[in-house]
Amino acid sequence: MDQQERTEDRSALIIGILPVLMSSVLFLWFLGFVPQIAEGLVIRSEFGWVPSLGISFSFVLDGLSLTFALLISGIGSLVFLYSNTYLSRHAHFSRFVMFLFAFMLSMLGLVLADNLILLFIFWELTTITSYLLIGFGHETANGRRSALQALFVTGAGALAMLAGFILLGLTIGSFELSEILDQSDKIQSSGAYELILLLILAGTFTKSAQFPFHFWLPNAMAAPTPVSSFLHSATMVKAGVYLMARLHPGFAGTELWLWTLTIFGAVTAVLASILAIRQTDLKLALAYTTLMALGTLTLFLGQESGYAMTAFATFLIVHSLYKASLFLVVGCIDHTTGTRDADVLGGLGRYMPITTVAAALAAMSMAGFPPFLGFIGKELKYAGALGVASEPVLVAGAVLAANALMFTVAGIVAFRPFWQNRKASLPRSPREAPWQMVIGPLILAVLGTAFGLYPDVLERSLVAPTVASLLGSIEDTKKLTLWAGVNLPLILSLLTVITGLLLYWQHQFLRAQLSDILAQLPSFDRGWDHFLGALKLVAFWQTRLIQPGLLHHYLFATFATVWAGLTLAILYGGIDFRFPNMAKISLQGAAVILLVVGGAAVTTVTTSRITAMAALGVVGIGVAMIFIVFSAPDVAITQLLVETLVVVLVAVALLRLPRLDVERSRSRIYDAALAVGVGTLVSFIVLAVVSQPFDRRVTDYFETVSWPEAFGRNIVNVILVDFRALDTFGEVVVVAVAALSAYALLRVTAQSKQKR
Amino acid sequence: MEALLALAIGFLVGTSVYLMLSRNVLRFIFGLVLISNAANLIIFVGGRLIVGAPPLIVEGALAPAGIVANALPQALVLTAIVIGFGLFAFALVLMFRTYSTLGTLFSDQMRVAEPRENFET
Numbered sequence: 001m002d003q004q005e006r007t008e009d010r011s012a013l014i015i016g017i018l019p020v021l022m023s024s025v026l027f028l029w030f031l032g033f034v035p036q037i038a039e040g041l042v043i044r045s046e047f048g049w050v051p052s053l054g055i056s057f058s059f060v061l062d063g064l065s066l067t068f069a070l071l072i073s074g075i076g077s078l079v080f081l082y083s084n085t086y087l088s089r090h091a092h093f094s095r096f097v098m099f100l101f102a103f104m105l106s107m108l109g110l111v112l113a114d115n116l117i118l119l120f121i122f123w124e125l126t127t128i129t130s131y132l133l134i135g136f137g138h139e140t141a142n143g144r145r146s147a148l149q150a151l152f153v154t155g156a157g158a159l160a161m162l163a164g165f166i167l168l169g170l171t172i173g174s175f176e177l178s179e180i181l182d183q184s185d186k187i188q189s190s191g192a193y194e195l196i197l198l199l200i201l202a203g204t205f206t207k208s209a210q211f212p213f214h215f216w217l218p219n220a221m222a223a224p225t226p227v228s229s230f231l232h233s234a235t236m237v238k239a240g241v242y243l244m245a246r247l248h249p250g251f252a253g254t255e256l257w258l259w260t261l262t263i264f265g266a267v268t269a270v271l272a273s274i275l276a277i278r279q280t281d282l283k284l285a286l287a288y289t290t291l292m293a294l295g296t297l298t299l300f301l302g303q304e305s306g307y308a309m310t311a312f313a314t315f316l317i318v319h320s321l322y323k324a325s326l327f328l329v330v331g332c333i334d335h336t337t338g339t340r341d342a343d344v345l346g347g348l349g350r351y352m353p354i355t356t357v358a359a360a361l362a363a364m365s366m367a368g369f370p371p372f373l374g375f376i377g378k379e380l381k382y383a384g385a386l387g388v389a390s391e392p393v394l395v396a397g398a399v400l401a402a403n404a405l406m407f408t409v410a411g412i413v414a415f416r417p418f419w420q421n422r423k424a425s426l427p428r429s430p431r432e433a434p435w436q437m438v439i440g441p442l443i444l445a446v447l448g449t450a451f452g453l454y455p456d457v458l459e460r461s462l463v464a465p466t467v468a469s470l471l472g473s474i475e476d477t478k479k480l481t482l483w484a485g486v487n488l489p490l491i492l493s494l495l496t497v498i499t500g501l502l503l504y505w506q507h508q509f510l511r512a513q514l515s516d517i518l519a520q521l522p523s524f525d526r527g528w529d530h531f532l533g534a535l536k537l538v539a540f541w542q543t544r545l546i547q548p549g550l551l552h553h554y555l556f557a558t559f560a561t562v563w564a565g566l567t568l569a570i571l572y573g574g575i576d577f578r579f580p581n582m583a584k585i586s587l588q589g590a591a592v593i594l595l596v597v598g599g600a601a602v603t604t605v606t607t608s609r610i611t612a613m614a615a616l617g618v619v620g621i622g623v624a625m626i627f628i629v630f631s632a633p634d635v636a637i638t639q640l641l642v643e644t645l646v647v648v649l650v651a652v653a654l655l656r657l658p659r660l661d662v663e664r665s666r667s668r669i670y671d672a673a674l675a676v677g678v679g680t681l682v683s684f685i686v687l688a689v690v691s692q693p694f695d696r697r698v699t700d701y702f703e704t705v706s707w708p709e710a711f712g713r714n715i716v717n718v719i720l721v722d723f724r725a726l727d728t729f730g731e732v733v734v735v736a737v738a739a740l741s742a743y744a745l746l747r748v749t750a751q752s753k754q755k756r
Numbered sequence: 757m758e759a760l761l762a763l764a765i766g767f768l769v770g771t772s773v774y775l776m777l778s779r780n781v782l783r784f785i786f787g788l789v790l791i792s793n794a795a796n797l798i799i800f801v802g803g804r805l806i807v808g809a810p811p812l813i814v815e816g817a818l819a820p821a822g823i824v825a826n827a828l829p830q831a832l833v834l835t836a837i838v839i840g841f842g843l844f845a846f847a848l849v850l851m852f853r854t855y856s857t858l859g860t861l862f863s864d865q866m867r868v869a870e871p872r873e874n875f876e877t
Contacts, residue, residue, distance in 0.1 A: 547870070548870075549867060549869070549870030549871075549872070550863070550864055551779075551781075551784075551863035551864075551866070552777060552778075552779055552863060552864065555776055555777055556777060559773055559776075559777070585757055585760055586757065586807070589757050589760070589761075590760060593760055593761060593764045596764055596768065596793075597764050597767050597768075600767060600768050600771040600772075600790055601767075601771065603771065603775070603786050603790065604771045604774055604775055609782075612786060616786060616789055616790075619768075619789075619790060619793060620789075620793070623793050623796070623797065626761070626797070626800075627800070627833075629807065630800070630805040630806065630807060630825065631806050631807065631808060631809050631810045631811070631824070631825035632800070632810065632825060632830045632833075633810050634830065634834060635800075635830050635833050635834050635837070638834055638837050638838065639837055642837055642838070642840075642841045645841065645845075646789060646841065646844060649844075649845060649848055650785075650848065653848055653851075653852050654782075656852070656855075656856075657782060657852070657855060657861065658861060660780065660782060660783070661780055663778065663779075663780075665779075668777075668778075671773075671774055671777040671778075672774055674773060674777070675770045675771070675773040675774035675777070676770055678769055678770060678773045679766040679767060679768075679769045679770025679771075679773065680766060680770070681766075682765060682766045682769040682770075682794070682798075683762050683763050683765060683766025683767075683769075684766075686758075686761075686762035686765055686766070686798055686801060686802075687758075687759060687762045689801075689802055690758040690759070690762060690801060690802070690804070694804050696826070698828055699803070699826050699827060699828050702827055702828060703811070703813075703819050703820055703824070703827065704818075704819050706813060706819075707813050707817075707818055707819065708818060713812055713813040713814075713815070714811075714812055714813075715811040715812065715813065715820070715824075715827035716811055716827050716830045716831050716834065719827060719828065719831035720831050720834060720835070724831065727835060728835065731835045731838055731839055734839050734842050735838060735839070735841070735842040737842075738842035738843065738845055738846040739842070739845070741846055741849075742845055742846050742849040745849050745850060745852075745853045746849060746852075746853070748853070
């Protein structure tokens with residue numbers, strides 16, 4: 001190993017270890033708040049940012065945000081440890097670590113922010129960092145497409161959400177969530193309530209991949225497995241759920257809130273669990289069960305009962321623990337065997353004992369067996385669903401279907417690969433994954449078991465404070481217990497297990513059937529491609545319309561806009577126009593003006609280059625004569641000089657240019673009409689200007705100070721070289737730049753000619 | 757007198773707009789020269805016209821005796837003429853260079869930056 005490789009190895013080690021340490025420290029720091037928060041304390045800190053707009057760096061730590069912060073930093077540190085082995089050989093490992101760490105910090109900011117605008121900023125930071133993470137494998141077209149899809153869908157939702165936030169802030173008069181949420185009466189009675197709610201839900205539904213925006217989440221599995229286990233189990237997709245939970249005290253209780261969340265949550269949950277069965281890729285199957293979990297959480301947030309909220313808080317934690325664990329397990333399988341196809345894998349139990357244990361513990365929690373935390377979560381879900389006053393059968397039915405299907409998926413993901421006999425040969429012979437990769441899933445799975453055995457600990461430390469954040473008091477929290485007696489939830493649980501077992505037994509048959517049915521139905525993912533294609537066509541059409549690449553179009557549009565703008569300004573601005581007195585016209589002046597007009601007319605109509613040049617000269621001389629007649633000798637001298645140069649230059653150029661064409665195009669009629677319009681308008685404006693009384697104050701100032709202060713008798717010259725000297729300097733610079741550019745252009749011409 | 761000049765300016769602007777809308781860039785340049793002149797005249801006439809009294813201070817006096825022509829627009833126009841010339845010279849060379857490279861003076865055929873094939877599906 002040479003020197004360079006060794007330094008690279010060492011720096012990779014530091015890059016890998018540092019985020020593990022930092023996130024562990026964060027986790028421990030947040031853990032230190034648990035006793036205070038459990039007592040019902042809410043910690044808030046604020047730093048000014050843009051006080052005039054009500055935007056501040058304000059953070060709040062209560063039961064809800066602490067639960068999220070612990071999940072984020074805790075799972076984060078395990079995932080960082082895991083990635084050290086999983087991706088250590090990757091060329092862009094340090095880039096990956098930086099993206100992931102940036103993501104974790106934005107996520108923490110999101111769940112801690114108290115200011116709506118601050119929350120939005122962190123929200124978008126998670127969107128951007130997750131875009132980078134999903135697109136980490138940007139060499140593949142699929143990786144790029146998936147990343148862009150996630151960015152577009154969640155970004156569009158976030159924009160709607162920002163509009164909702166601003167409306168909410170303006171309605172209440174504050175952007176601080178802690179102030180807004182106290183005024184639920186004012187929010188719900190304001191006329192903008194429906195609009196605000198729907199705009200914000202657009203953001204949370206896209207972020208949490210609720211139907212009909214669910215399609216991006218399975219595609220996001222293009223990301224490396226540590227990313228999926230972090231972003232798509234406990235963090236990014238839960239951001240939408242977090243926000244809905246955060247807003248719950250202020251927004252819940254209306255029919256709109258109840259039905260939107262219940263219906264979309266239920267549809268997402270059932271649809272996702274059906275789709276999950278269909279997958280043979282273990283990671284995709286897990287992705288769909290994540291969708292199912294998000295749907296269930298949304299469904300519970302629609303309600304207001306203590307059972308529903310306790311179910312929400314418990315299931316939030318249960319799901320994060322087992323889902324992150326299972327994703328990491330699938331990563332281990334993929335890493336060591338080189339495949340994650342459910343049809344190929346089998347018999348891994350002998351080779352990967354520790355992974356098997358972790359998978360079994362997590363899967364049993366997911367399937368809802370006692371004494372795992374998942375069982376308690378499931379019992380609470382049933383209790384919560386049955387407590388839905390209006391439609392208990394519908395909600396409980398949806399939850400039952402989703403849970404039974406989840407039982408089946410747990411079997412597919414965590415039972416078959418380890419215990420079933422292998423049918424096909426694996427790409428690599430299986431062996432246990434390194435300890436850095438095994439420890440993460442193991443810790444998470446063991447935690448799920450431990451909390452199941454000692455539910456009191458979890459209830460007091462996190463669940464009750466979370467419920468308090470949602471409902472205002474700890475009192476409404478329901479008991480987390482393994483044995484609640486023989487009751488309806490228990491019977492439903494038994495039903496779930498039986499249905500789940502039946503489905504598992506028949507799942508390969510079901511999968512085939514489902515594939516046939518789903519192939520007939522329209523796919524949202526394909527719809528997305530059509531949508532993007534249509535968007536591109538519109539952009540193309542629009543570009544072709546306003547940017548046809550023709551100078552004539554651009555100029556015509558410019559002059560027409562000038563004309564229309566000035567006309568409108570005159571019509572609506574009111575202009576004081578008096579028809580001028582034509583009596584004071586001197587013969588001398590009239591003759592000079594006739595010269596100018598004649599020259600311009602000839603330039604326009606002639607088809608001879610020489611005539612045009614001569615006519616241009618006539619106009620120039622005529623203008624110079626106007627300057628002479630009206631007491632501007634210096635200007636006249638300059639004009640004459642410049643006019644001579646213009647004629648010389650044009651003459652030199654014309655010798656090498658072709659003759660002028662005869663214009664017969666019919667569209668010149670429109671050009672002529674526009675020219676007449678603009679010309680008339682200019683005449684009108686100049687007339688209006690000169691019919692106004694004249695204010696000579698500035699001129700008077702120059703006249704009186706010209707000699708006493710600047711010692712010059714020619715006032716024009718004094719203005720140029722003294723009072724407005726900087727202007728004159730600028731003028732010199734312009735001419736110099738023009739000369740240099742012209743020289744450069746001509747030199748290139750000469751060179752290219754030489755080459756030929 | 758201002759009124760007549762105002763009409764002449766309008767005529768100048770009209771002819772230059774017509775010339776600048778031409779597909780032939782040489783005519784565009786003619787239009788550019790004319791519109792510069794028109795702009796200068798607008799500034800000049802805006803300061804009002806006075807015959808036979810240039811803005812000069814007689815030897816020994818502290819300020820001009822009686823009413824003289826407005827010095828401020830004259831100074832502005834003087835600057836504008838020179839800058840207008842710079843613009844004209846550059847535009848002329850650019851056109852010349854374009855012609856020697858592309859072999860045409862018609863702007864519709866100058867499609868290097870925005871090629872026609874981009875506009876046909």
